[in-house]
Amino acid sequence: MVDSIEGFNNRRQFEKLKESEDFKFVMAFGFGFISLTLMGFVSGFVLGRFALDWTEEQSLIFSLFTGIATLVLESILMMFRLGKWEQKRAADKKLYKVE
Secondary structure (H helix, E strand, O other), X not given: OOOOOOOOOHHHHHHHHHHHHHHHXXXXXXXXXXXXXXXXXXXHHHHHHHHOOOOHHHHHHHHHHHHHHHHHHHHXXXXXXXXXXXXXXXXXXXXXXXX
């Protein structure tokens, strides 16, 4: 009966909030994860080639080491972010009294 009145349906408000936050989370952290991983590989190559004055082959190998290290670090950080995200989601469920 009160589903059509704004402010009375906590489940509907929670679903709207959830969809909006999910989109923002995916865009922000997904884009960051991909771009930082790419930059890890690129910066390893540039550091080896131009700063350390190594050959191209040595720089490519160094790029693999820096890129893989960046990928592992970003994966660990993503796990922490997802943990915080789940805690926030649980707090929102309590706030909106949604089961």
